[in-house]
Amino acid sequence: MTLSATLTDVHRMTPDVKLFRLVVDGHTFEYEPGQHTTIHFESDGEEVTRPYTAIAQPGTNNLVLAIKRYDDGTASVYMHERSPGDEIELEPVDGNLHLRDPTRDAVFIATGTGITPLYPMLTQYARDGEGNARLVFGERDQEHLIFRESLEQLRASNATVSVEYVLSDAENDWGGRTGHVQDHLPGTLEPIEDPAAADAYVCGVPEMVVETQELLAEAGFDGDRIFTEGWESDAADG
Structure with a gap:
């Protein structure tokens, strides 16, 4: 299952990293901090998928992704060329990397x-x-x-x-x-x-x-x- 998200904000953090805020109206993202979403798009007629971590805390209708551009990359170049108002297809957030035991x-x-x-x-x-x-x-x-x-x-x-x-x-x-x-x-x-x-x-x-x-x-x-x-x-x- 994928969700259609609207890119609402883009902010440059470092010379090669941008911050992207994606909003899905009527949806609440529930996940453990550290887990990732997967974006979907087409390139040269083929579907491309890449994982990116949700860096904001869960419980809202938006995801924030910090993405580094690699000049020879596919997904990072695609995302760095997006502008506010663009639609991005992505999956719910999941993954194995998350805090296990806050008492330790x-x-x-x-x-x-x-x-x-x-x-x-x-x-x-x-x-x-x-x-x-x-x-x-x-x-x-x-x-x-x-x-x-x-x-x-x-x-x-x-x-x-x-x-x-x-x-x-x-x-x-x-x-x-x-x-x-x-x-x-x-x-x-x-x-x-x-x-x-x-x-x-x-x-x-x-x-x-x-x-x-x-x-x-x-x-x-x-x-x-x-x-x-x-x-x-x-x-x-x-």
Whole structure:
């Protein structure tokens, strides 16, 4: 089943990421933060489907998607060429990536647009969580950090939420960590006192996801409590 949504707003977040607000009149989207919808459209006479995370909280008639444009992509280029008033076919929101247990400490590790499911999950944890939450977010440079202002607000208003960035192409004025997120594990996870009693959520380029999953297991995280998705670049758009 698909729904016909109207694109009502488009906002540029970073040089290559836009925010899209889609409204379905008379419908209420119910889902767990972190889950995704799937858009449908035709390209060269063939149907194309791609998953994108709903980044706003559920319970309304609209979805908000943050989509990075890949110049050699199909779906991302299609979406970046849409304008308010256009109709977009999409599926109800579903998926395996969502907060499992807000009573446990939680680690969130993302690279690039892998932050899109983890951001709403961290927002939910900041509201409902009973332990400590740690986000480690890897990007190319400061200009491309999606949701940075919102993440800083979450960190400032919640003593149990910590956020750290790792830049692979850092500018001279950057005083934080550099390289790749997996270079800094388990050191960046020090706020989590008992890894075996925590949940971990990892999303980004598949290579990072695999390496991070292994490093988390070595650091004492229960393999059954590590939830992953590798879906950036070719995994999500081609």
